[in-house]
Amino acid sequence: MNIEPDILYSYGGEIKLYKQHDVIYREGDHATFYYQIVKGKIKLNSYNEEGKEFIHNIIGEKQSFGDAMIFVEKFYVMNAICLSDTEIIKLPKNRFIELLKNNPEISLEMNACLSQRLYFKAIMLQSMSSQNPIVRLEGLLNYLKSYHEGDCAHSFPVELTRQQIANLTGLRVETVIRTLKKMEHQGKLKIKERKILY
Amino acid sequence: MVIREEILHSVGAITRHYQPSEIIFNEGDIPKYYYQIASGEAKLNNYTDDGKEIIQTLLEEGQSIGESLLFLDKVYPISAVAITKCSVLRLPKSIFLDLIKLYPEISFNMNKTISQKLYFKLIMSQNLSSQNPMAKLKVLMDYLKSFQKEQSPYSFRIPLTRQQMASLTGLCVETAIRTIKMMERDKIVKIIDRKILY
Numbered sequence: 001m002n003i004e005p006d007i008l009y010s011y012g013g014e015i016k017l018y019k020q021h022d023v024i025y026r027e028g029d030h031a032t033f034y035y036q037i038v039k040g041k042i043k044l045n046s047y048n049e050e051g052k053e054f055i056h057n058i059i060g061e062k063q064s065f066g067d068a069m070i071f072v073e074k075f076y077v078m079n080a081i082c083l084s085d086t087e088i089i090k091l092p093k094n095r096f097i098e099l100l101k102n103n104p105e106i107s108l109e110m111n112a113c114l115s116q117r118l119y120f121k122a123i124m125l126q127s128m129s130s131q132n133p134i135v136r137l138e139g140l141l142n143y144l145k146s147y148h149e150g151d152c153a154h155s156f157p158v159e160l161t162r163q164q165i166a167n168l169t170g171l172r173v174e175t176v177i178r179t180l181k182k183m184e185h186q187g188k189l190k191i192k193e194r195k196i197l198y
Numbered sequence: 199m200v201i202r203e204e205i206l207h208s209v210g211a212i213t214r215h216y217q218p219s220e221i222i223f224n225e226g227d228i229p230k231y232y233y234q235i236a237s238g239e240a241k242l243n244n245y246t247d248d249g250k251e252i253i254q255t256l257l258e259e260g261q262s263i264g265e266s267l268l269f270l271d272k273v274y275p276i277s278a279v280a281i282t283k284c285s286v287l288r289l290p291k292s293i294f295l296d297l298i299k300l301y302p303e304i305s306f307n308m309n310k311t312i313s314q315k316l317y318f319k320l321i322m323s324q325n326l327s328s329q330n331p332m333a334k335l336k337v338l339m340d341y342l343k344s345f346q347k348e349q350s351p352y353s354f355r356i357p358l359t360r361q362q363m364a365s366l367t368g369l370c371v372e373t374a375i376r377t378i379k380m381m382e383r384d385k386i387v388k389i390i391d392r393k394i395l396y
Contacts, residue, residue, distance in 0.1 A: 048328065056323075068320075071313035074344065077320050100309070104302040111298070111305055114312040115266035121319040122254055123275055129246045129368055170329075 001064040001113045003036060003099075003106060005089060011099045013091040024080040024088070031069035031076060034096040037061055040086025041159075044078040054167050058083065058159040063147060068114060070096060120146040128169065133179040136169045138188070141198045158196040199260040200234060200311050201297075201304055203287065209297055211289040216240075216280035222263060225277045232294035233263040238284030242276040243365070253365040255315065256281075256358070266312050268294060325367060331377040334367040336386070339396045352387070356394040 005013070015038065018024060024035065027046055037060060044056045044065060056078055059065045069076055070093050091099070100107040120143040127139025145156045158165075162180070166173040180196060183189050190197040213236060216222060222233060225244055235257060242255040242264065254276050257263055263278050268291050289297075298305045321341045325334045343354045356363070364374035378394060381387045388395040 046324065049333070056320075068313035068316045071310040072317045074317055077317075077324070097306075100306060101302060104299070104305060107302060107305040107309060108298065111308045111312065112269040114309060114316060115269035118266045118312055118316045118319065119270055119272060119275065121316060121323065125254070125319060125323060126244060126252065126275065129250075129252055131247060 001036070001067055001110060002062045003064075005036075005038070007099065007103070007106075008034075008036065008089050008091050011091060011095045013089045013095075016088050016090050018082045018086045018088065020082055020084050020086075022082045022086075024082065025066065025076055026079050027077060028075050031066060031072075031074075032093050034064065034070060034091040034093065035066055035080070036064045036089045036091075038087040038089060040088075041083040042080050042086060042088075043083050044080055046078045052167065055160060055164050056168070057144060057147060059147065067110075068117070116146055133169075133171050133175050134183060134188075136171060137165070137176070137179055137183065140165065140169055141189070141196075145198055156198045158198055200262045200265070200307055203234075203236065205297070205301070205304075206234065206287050206289055209289065209293055211287045214286050214288050216284040216286060218280055218282055220280045220284075222278035222280060222284075222286060223274055225274055227274050229264065229267040229272075229274060230291050232265060232268060232289045232291065233278070234287045234289075235259050235261055235263065236285040236287050238286075239281040240278055240284055240286075241281055241362075242278055244276050250368075250370075251365045252368065253362060255318065256362070256366075262311060265308065266315070322366070331367075331369050331373050332381060332386075334369060335363060335374065335377055335381065338363060338367055339387075343396055352395040354396050356387075356396055 024042065039061060041058060041060045042065065043058050046054050046056065048054065065080060066076060100110065124139040124143040127135045130136055141158065144158065148156055160168070162176050163173050166176045169176070171179070180189070180191065184191050222240060237259055240257045240263060241253050242257070243251055243253050245251055263286070264274060264276070267274055298308060318341065321337060325337050328334055339356060342356060343349070346354050348354070358366070360374050360378065361371050364371040367374070369377070378387065378389070382389050386396070
């Protein structure tokens with residue numbers, strides 16, 4: 001979701017500056033704000049019982065995060081942590097809801113935006129039950145890409161390491177590396193200086 | 199209830215009746231209607247390459263079925279199947295899209311509904327990283343119980359069959375049965391007349 005900053009300011013949105021590694025919210029916190037990134041990058045992560053980190057997504061400029069939790073009376077299920085110095089517009093939850101009520105076209109846009117996330121999340125969960133590693137990786141990459149605007153081929157740089165991709169798909173890191181190479185041969189993605197472009 | 203039934207009727211929704219295990223729509227169909235359950239239960243499912251059923255969502259009275267697809271230009275990635283006898287209100291997509299423009303509060307409810315489904319997916323995707331069947335079942339049980347007021351141990355009866363729990367978590371039914379017995383021994387659940395109390 002990307003709402004015009006001026007509209008956010010007019011409802012009381014404020015810029016907040018975070019340093020690299022700062023925690024924006026923690027797993028278990030209540031959702032009290034709408035967050036939209038102006039500059040910088042954050043990660044959404046959680047830790048399993050053994051303390052292993054799982055990065056669920058990396059979010060950048062002009063993207064919102066955690067907004068589904070505004071509509072659900074539940075706690076955050078992930079942490080949001082800055083990967084770089086980050087500028088974020090924060091708008092209190094009740095003002096955000098007011099904004100939606102006064103701007104039906106933004107609410108409709110939100111319908112479409114949440115629908116898209118749900119769609120790709122469902123596809124991702126479905127592909128993870130496949131034995132075929134290409135299907136699993138495509139499921140994850142399509143999901144990550146769906147958070148980004150514009151969908152021309154090979155334009156989306158995947159910010160996750162191979163190890164992180166392995167953690168997210170339940171594959172071994174060797175399998176991830178081999179499968180990514182195979183997908184490069186098939187023209188499904190490009191690899192430039194170890195960076196994956198999907 | 200996502201949309202009040204009077205409103206749906208007033209704009210021309212019709213009621214359709216389904217028998218248990220009858221299909222409401224199929225994976226691969228083009229979304230043409232908004233569906234809302236007037237009575238009964240349904241599920242969204244698909245099958246893995248080797249024929250195992252994956253239940254993506256269980257739906258009950260008042261909930262909409264596959265509504266997020268009406269905002270996207272995609273075919274259904276899942277099938278919708280009646281679990282019990284169902285009455286379902288059906289409204290053509292174009293009328294539905296006019297309706298949410300006309301009634302901003304419906305668009306707002308839609309954000310809520312989609313967010314709740316997204317929240318469920320986020321919770322269940324924690325299961326991807328876990329190889330441990332007990333952890334997987336516990337994630338599902340915690341989710342279901344989180345909607346109850348009463349939170350004391352064994353106060354909540356799991357409203358699912360063992361098969362449904364297996365299909366929601368990607369386990370074999372035999373594994374689910376064995377794991378639930380282990381959870382009883384570990385005093386995580388109680389089993390009375392085959393009913394699971396958590």
